[in-house]
Structure formats: structure tokens, C-alpha cells
Amino acid sequence: MTTSNNDDTTKMKDTSNKSSDGDGDPMDVDDQKAPPPASKLTIPPRGSLDTLLNRPSPFANEEGALPIGEFEPTENKASALLSNARVLVVGAGGLGCELLKDLAMSGRFRDVHVIDLDTIDVTNLNRQFLFRQKDVGSSKAEVAAAFINERCPWMNVQAHHGMIQDKDPSFYAGFNVILSGLDNVEARRWLNSTVVGLVEVDEDGDPTDPESIVPIIDGGTEGFSGQARVILPRITSCFECSLDAFPPQKNFPLCTIAETPRKPEHCIAYASILLWPKEFPDKKLDKDSPEDMKWVYERALERATRYNIEGVTYMLTMGVVKNIIPAVASTNAIVSAACVLEAVKILTFCSQTLNTYMMYMGSEGVYSHSFVYERKDDCPVCTSKVRTVTVSRRTTLNELLQKLCENNGSGSLNLRLKAPSMTTAGKLLYMQKPPALNASTKPNLDKALSELVAEGEEIAVTDPVLQHTHLSLAIAFEPE
Numbered sequence: 453m454t455t456s457n458n459d460d461t462t463k464m465k466d467t468s469n470k471s472s473d474g475d476g477d478p479m480d481v482d483d484q485k486a487p488p489p490a491s492k493l494t495i496p497p498r499g500s501l502d503t504l505l506n507r508p509s510p511f512a513n514e515e516g517a518l519p520i521g522e523f524e525p526t527e528n529k530a531s532a533l534l535s536n537a538r539v540l541v542v543g544a545g546g547l548g549c550e551l552l553k554d555l556a557m558s559g560r561f562r563d564v565h566v567i568d569l570d571t572i573d574v575t576n577l578n579r580q581f582l583f584r585q586k587d588v589g590s591s592k593a594e595v596a597a598a599f600i601n602e603r604c605p606w607m608n609v610q611a612h613h614g615m616i617q618d619k620d621p622s623f624y625a626g627f628n629v630i631l632s633g634l635d636n637v638e639a640r641r642w643l644n645s646t647v648v649g650l651v652e653v654d655e656d657g658d659p660t661d662p663e664s665i666v667p668i669i670d671g672g673t674e675g676f677s678g679q680a681r682v683i684l685p686r687i688t689s690c691f692e693c694s695l696d697a698f699p700p701q702k703n704f705p706l707c708t709i710a711e712t713p714r715k716p717e718h719c720i721a722y723a724s725i726l727l728w729p730k731e732f733p734d735k736k737l738d739k740d741s742p743e744d745m746k747w748v749y750e751r752a753l754e755r756a757t758r759y760n761i762e763g764v765t766y767m768l769t770m771g772v773v774k775n776i777i778p779a780v781a782s783t784n785a786i787v788s789a790a791c792v793l794e795a796v797k798i799l800t801f802c803s804q805t806l807n808t809y810m811m812y813m814g815s816e817g818v819y820s821h822s823f824v825y826e827r828k829d830d831c832p833v834c835t836s837k838v839r840t841v842t843v844s845r846r847t848t849l850n851e852l853l854q855k856l857c858e859n860n861g862s863g864s865l866n867l868r869l870k871a872p873s874m875t876t877a878g879k880l881l882y883m884q885k886p887p888a889l890n891a892s893t894k895p896n897l898d899k900a901l902s903e904l905v906a907e908g909e910e911i912a913v914t915d916p917v918l919q920h921t922h923l924s925l926a927i928a929f930e931p932e
Contacts, residue, residue: 501560505530505802513797516804517824520684523801530800534560537628537799542616542643544568544592546779547633547671549582550788552596555631556604558792564600565627567612567619568593571740575770579781589742616643621920624666625650629795632670633788635777637698638870640670641917644683644691645833649920651686657836659686667798671791675778676815678787681825682794682806685834689808689825692833696866716756716763720772723751739774748773786812832867832923838910841865842928843901849874849882850897856913867923869915876911901927 505525512523524530541551544566555561572580572587572595582599583592597611612619616639624630624647634640647668652661659665668683670691683690709722728737728748738744749769756764771778790810797803810822830839843852856869874881881904882896883889896904905911905927913923 501531501558501796504796505800509803511803513801513804516807518682518684518688518805518807520687520798520805521801523803525802530802531560533800534558534796535562537561537563538626539564539795540624540627540630541566541633542568542630543633543635544580544582544596545570545576545633545635546579546781546784547635547673547788548592549580549596550784551631551633551671551791552582552600552609554788554792555795556600556607556609558796559606560796562606562608564607564609565612566593566597566609567614567616568596569613569615573740573742573770575767579779579784581781621646621650625664627666629798630666630668631791631795632668634670635672636775637695638917640691641695642919644668645917645919645921647683648685648690648833653686653836655836657686657834669791669794669798671787673777673779673783673787676780676783676813678783678812680787680790680794680806680810680812682798682808689827690831690834693828693831694825695868713755713759713761716752716761716765716768717772719756719759719761719764720748720752720769722755723748724773727751737773745770745773783812783814786814832913832918833921836924838924838926839865840926840928842930845900845902845929845932847901848898849901849904852901853882853897856915868917869913870917872913872915874911874913876905876909881905881911902929 506528508525509523513519514522539555539561541548541555541564544552545568548566548568552564552566555564568591570592572583572590572592574585574588576592577583577585577588580592582596587595591611591613593611593613597609600607600609624643630643630647632640632643634643647666650664650666651659652664654660665685665687668685668691670679670681670683672679682688709718710726713719713722724737737748745766749764749766752769753764756762790806790812794806797805806822807824809825810820813819827834829835830837832839841852841855853872853874855865856867856872858865858868871884873883875883880889880893882893907929908926911925911927913925915923
């Protein structure tokens with residue numbers, strides 16, 4: 453960093469004085485210096501945020517529907533709250549690049565971290581503007597951090613190349629706010645569960661220490677639609693509360709893929725699911741490898757030609773294999789701006805916090821709408837309520853596990869668990885791991901629940917998507 457804190461404070465004071473004399477436009481051309489070279493800015497942007505942070509407002513946070521603090525418009529105090537805040541950006545893709553840009557160009561944030569597992573693909577370059585041709589194959593997080601640090605010397609962006617699951621809870625507890633730009637449901641569920649688990653609560657599940665609450669601002673886009681959402685763990689609804697709004701991931705029947713392909717997607721799935729393991733039995737398909745993806749594309753194209761199917765392209769291959777969601781740069785820009793604005797409001801209390809969900813639709817004009825996403829009384833992550841499950845006395849433990857994992861049946865619990873383990877106060881019913889416990893509890897899978905638990909007995913369910921929390925079930929048997 454080449455700009456000291458003292459220099460920053462002086463510049464902020466000067467800007468505040470200009471913006472508050474009331475005799476002219478604070479951004480008057482006469483007051484502006486010559487623009488810096490396009491390759492690098494020398495001082496933080498100034499102007500509008502000074503006006504927002506240094507003046508009283510009738511719309512301060514304490515006046516809103518979700519009051520979390522009281523705004524104190526003291527000169528430079530609110531700016532210092534932003535400068536001292538530790539911010540985590542999760543994801544350095546299309547939305548993540550916009551989030552980092554907006555944080556930097558606000559001119560106030562200093563300590564920013566970014567985490568992402570992916571490497572840069574040539575297909576990213578049309579909208580992920582922090583990357584260049586020479587960066588293809590490099591870590592998204594590392595390249596994005598280096599770009600921002602070089603262009604904006606007042607910023608200190610630290611990169612973390614890896615999976616979010618590789619970080620322990622203390623890593624996430626060290627931030628004042630988390631901005632999520634993730635592009636898949638499972639990663640968002642994991643992050644949500646982990647951060648909710650950080651909150652210190654009483655026996656009723658209510659927060660006891662406000663300092664343990666790390667707000668999540670979740671952004672998402674698909675084509676010309678997008679959303680921004682504020683999650684205050686244990687106070688507002690969490691991501692798991694809205695799981696019903698996300699359709700299950702599309703899967704193709706294996707028999708259709710292998711025997712009667714009708715769509716280009718079937719040919720691509722055939723190449724990636726069936727041909728790759730046969731051709732490379734000792735190598736896992738690397739979805740971020742251009743060489744691997746080219747091989748899948750070429751095999752899919754051959755199969756499509758054989759069955760007279762049109763439409764197999766390299767971009768479609770990437771979309772099917774990586775489950776890529778279509779992205780539009782302008783939508784990313786709008787949603788990221790909303791997310792960073794919410795971060796400013798949460799950290800300084802300068803305006804009313806979004807309560808709790810904003811959607812944007814730009815396919816037929818420009819339309820936005822906000823509403824309160826209510827908490828679910830039986831949410832397995834952010835509530836402590838015991839969920840009652842009614843089953844037949846002949847239902848086996850394995851059948852119950854399947855019910856917990858399914859996500860598309862009319863009788864589904866819609867929990868969408870991945871690998872649940874189950875215990876009672878007195879014994880282990882089934883454990884996924886370690887191997888020794890899995891072997892000793894596996895025989896229980898074929899036993900009827902009536903043999904294993906009493907009616908009304910509470911079962912604790914743990915699962916990889918329920919990090920640092922658990923689901924409580926009470927079994928009720930249907931009358932014979």
C-alpha cells in the first residue's frame with residue numbers, strides 16, 4: 453500500500469469540506485484535478501460517499517424496518533468504520549469481479565479478502581474484466597487481487613485460492629461482513645450454515661452476543677434477472693429458509709444418454725459421464741482444464757454427428773459439464789452495486805438496511821421489487837425447532853435417509869441432504885464416517901425404525917450441508 457492512513461484522513465477531510473460548504477456542486481469541474489492515467493489511480497475516489505456519511509439523514513438505519521444500529525454522522529467517523537472493516541468476497545467470477553471493483557471505487561474500503569477455487573478460462577474474458585488473455589489458467593482470486601492492488605494502491609486485497617470448505621469457522625468469524633458471489637446452491641448452503649453456526653445463542657436459539665453475528669450479503673444473477681439479499685444470521689431468514697425457491701439440478705436418465713440421445717446435452721453428458729471414465733480410468737475430469745473440456749467437446753460432437761443432432765458447441769459443453777448459469781455483464785453490475793451499497797449501510801448505519809430481499813428483472817424493461825423473506829419455523833439451520841416426521845412402523849432407517857436426501861417428490865421433506873448421519877441421545881443409528889463407525893452401524897439401515905427408536909424420540913441429524921448445526925427430528929408412527 454502506498455497511501456498512508458494519515459494521508460487518507462487528510463484527503464477525506466478536504467473532500468468533506470468541499471462537499472459541505474453549500475455554495476456549489478461538490479464535484480465542480482474547477483475543483484477537480486486532472487484525471488489519473490487509465491492504468492492506475494493515485495487517490496481514492498471522493499465526493500458522493502462523503503455527503504452520505506457526513507450529513508444527518510431522516511432515512512438512517514434506526515428509522516428502518518430492520519434497525520441494527522444508530523447512525524452518527526460525525527466527520528470521518530463513518531468513513532473510518534469502512535476503512536477499518538474486514539470484508540470477504542466469496543467468488544471472483546462475473547459477480548465477484550464487479551463486487552471487488554465497487555469496493556475499490558467506493559474509496560473507503562481497505563482490508564478486503566477474496567476466495568475462489570476456479571482458474572481463469574478464455575470464456576471468462578468477455579465479462580470478468582479483471583482478467584486478461586495472459587491470465588488464462590491462473591487463479592481467479594490471485595489475479596483479481598493483484599489487479600485491484602495495482603490499480604488502486606489504497607486497497608489491500610488478499611487472495612485465497614481454494615475451496616471455501618477448506619477454511620475453518622474462525623476464518624469467517626474474522627470478518628465484519630461477507631459478500632457472496634457464488635454461482636451454485638450447494639456452496640451457498642455451506643457458507644450460510646457455517647456463518648449461522650458462528651452466532652452465540654441461548655437455549656431458545658436467540659443471539660446472545662451481537663459481535664458473533666457476521667452479516668452475509670448474497671448476490672445472484674441469471675441472464676437479465678438478479679437478486680441481492682441481506683442475511684443477518686439468527687435475526688432474519690437464512691439461505692436455507694428459501695431453499696424451496698431453487699429447483700433441483702437437472703439430471704438426464706442414463707438410459708437416454710446411452711441409447712437414445714435426442715438433445716445436444718445428451719451427447720455432452722454421454723462424453724463426460726460414460727466415455728471419459730472408460731478412456732481415462734485413473735484420471736478425474738478436470739472441469740477447469742481447457743484440454744479436458746476440448747476432449748469432451750470433440751467426443752460429444754462425434755456422437756451428435758452420428759445421431760444427426762445439431763447444436764453441440766464448446767460453450768454448451770462448458771455449460772452442461774460445469775452447470776454454468778448464463779451471465780450478462782450489465783446484470784452483474786446492477787446486483788453488485790446493490791450488494792456493496794448494503795455493505796456500506798450495514799457497516800455505518802447511514803441508511804435503512806434492505807429487509808431482506810431485492811429482485812431485479814431487466815428482460816423486458818427495468819423492474820425491481822423488494823420484500824421480506826420470512827424465516828421458516830422449521831428451518832434446519834437457523835431455528836432450534838424439532839421437526840416431526842410421520843412414518844410407518846415398517847419404514848426402514850435407509851428409507852428415512854432417502855427421504856432426507858430427495859428433493860423432487862410430493863412427499864419430500866425438501867431438505868436435500870447429501871450424506872446424513874443419525875444419532876439419538878443413547879446410541880448411534882448410522883454414521884457415514886469414520887469407516888469403523890460406518891461398518892458397525894451399517895446393519896441398522898435395513899432395520900425398521902420401530903426397532904431402533906421409540907415414538908417421539910429425538911434424532912439428531914448431521915450432514916455436510918449443515919455445517920456446525922444439526923437437524924432435530926422426532927419420529928411419529930402412523931396408526932396401524
